[in-house]
Amino acid sequence: MTPLLEVSHVQISYRPRRGLVSRLIRAVRSDTTEPVPAVRDASFTINPGETVALVGESGSGKTTLARSIAGLIAPQRGSLRFDGNDITRPVHRRSADLLRHIQYVFQNPASSLNPRRKVRYNLGRTLDVFFKLSGAERRDRMAELLDSVHLDPGYIDRYPPQLSGGEAQRVAIAQALAAEPKLILCDEVLSALDVSVQDNILELLRELQASTDVAYLFIAHDLAVVRWLADRVVVLYHGRIVEQGTVEEIFTPPHHPYTALLLDSIPGKGKHQTSALTEDASTVGTAPDVGCAFEPRCRHAISGVCEVDEPPRLHDSETHEVLCHLSADDRTQAQVHATAATPDVPSQET
Numbered sequence: 001m002t003p004l005l006e007v008s009h010v011q012i013s014y015r016p017r018r019g020l021v022s023r024l025i026r027a028v029r030s031d032t033t034e035p036v037p038a039v040r041d042a043s044f045t046i047n048p049g050e051t052v053a054l055v056g057e058s059g060s061g062k063t064t065l066a067r068s069i070a071g072l073i074a075p076q077r078g079s080l081r082f083d084g085n086d087i088t089r090p091v092h093r094r095s096a097d098l099l100r101h102i103q104y105v106f107q108n109p110a111s112s113l114n115p116r117r118k119v120r121y122n123l124g125r126t127l128d129v130f131f132k133l134s135g136a137e138r139r140d141r142m143a144e145l146l147d148s149v150h151l152d153p154g155y156i157d158r159y160p161p162q163l164s165g166g167e168a169q170r171v172a173i174a175q176a177l178a179a180e181p182k183l184i185l186c187d188e189v190l191s192a193l194d195v196s197v198q199d200n201i202l203e204l205l206r207e208l209q210a211s212t213d214v215a216y217l218f219i220a221h222d223l224a225v226v227r228w229l230a231d232r233v234v235v236l237y238h239g240r241i242v243e244q245g246t247v248e249e250i251f252t253p254p255h256h257p258y259t260a261l262l263l264d265s266i267p268g269k270g271k272h273q274t275s276a277l278t279e280d281a282s283t284v285g286t287a288p289d290v291g292c293a294f295e296p297r298c299r300h301a302i303s304g305v306c307e308v309d310e311p312p313r314l315h316d317s318e319t320h321e322v323l324c325h326l327s328a329d330d331r332t333q334a335q336v337h338a339t340a341a342t343p344d345v346p347s348q349e350t
């Protein structure tokens with residue numbers, strides 16, 4: 001099967017963020033500071049109608065990767081293919097058809113909706129850009145879109161600030177659906193919502209996928225949600241894909257040591273109270289340029305190897321890939337021992 005999206009060896013770098021004064025000094029001194037890679041050598045695919053989750057702690061490059069797929073940032077290296085065609089070009093050089101087929105839903109629905117215009121305008125704008133509908137046909141389509149996200153037709157005359165967070169996210173999803181896309185990039189679409197509303201939006205995403213066969217790149221911090229929604233998972237660490245596989249492969253040992261840390265730190269699972277995914281990569285140290293990026297935090301690091309040599313991309317199966325010096329057997333051994341040595345509930349001194 002030709003993948004719907006094929007991301008191949010993508011590298012994206014940013015110039016270091018600095019204040020205006022520093023930037024002026026750099027300009028005067030002709031300082032040519034090297035751009036810092038936010039995504040390195042990333043390769044993965046998404047099949048039609050599939051949900052691929054992208055996970056990794058804050059700053060690991062998830063949004064950067066999604067933005068490159070949407071054409072909002074240009075990769076310096078690598079390529080993007082959609083429906084078999086090269087799409088490694090910015091948004092202004094993409095065809096209307098391509099723009100229609102890749103839609104972006106943001107964490108904060110306010111980013112996609114014009115607060116000064118009614119829902120009618122916000123939905124209608126997408127229909128006008130991509131389809132030439134008018135009169136009753138246009139009205140009916142808007143009602144149908146609202147119905148598909150379980151909103152009453154009366155919402156058409158509301159302004160975005162008159163919507164709850166969940167309702168606004170529903171309108172943002174309806175707006176993306178209005179384009180009849182093949183792929184929706186869902187960037188932390190649940191993070192700004194109450195927990196009670198998150199479940200409804202998740203159900204909705206699943207229901208819409210069943211009825212439209214749309215594919216999702218689902219960026220999330222909550223691994224429990226990922227397990228429920230995704231078909232496959234891609235794990236990013238400091239811009240590198242360190243593991244990818246089916247949900248079963250990712251949630252069943254042996255894991256990449258970083259994935260093991262993430263799974264270990266799911267809230268309520270015992271050892272930690274906060275998920276490692278909510279940590280900011282910048283607060284947990286920078287990744288070394290030589291050897292394995294995870295080596296400073298890895299409790300299974302092989303001395304003399306991991307801090308020196310770039311880890312190989314191992315294939316545990318056709319679908320399961322791990323960036324590590326440890327073989328699947330070695331990882332199993334290491335993780336079994338680590339689990340045995342680490343009590344879930346710390347013993348209490350009496």
Ligand SMILES: Nc1ncnc2c1ncn2[C@@H]1O[C@H](COP(=O)(O)OP(=O)(O)OP(=O)(O)O)[C@@H](O)[C@H]1O
Nearest residue numbers: 014015016017038057058059060061062063064065
């Ligand atoms: N416009 C920019 N200029 C410079 N650096 C940037 C820019 N945007 C992102 N970065 C840096 O690139 C890295 C990846 O950022 P990105 O937003 O892709 O991470 P993320 O995984 O989406 O994080 P989060 O979970 O917090 O949304 C970070 O170190 C970030 O500081």
Ligand code: SF4
Nearest residue numbers: 292295298306324325
């Ligand atoms: S390559 Fe070494 S340091 Fe990196 S994750 Fe594997 S064991 Fe740990």
Ligand SMILES: [Mg+2]
Nearest residue numbers: 062063064187
């Ligand atoms: Mg992000």
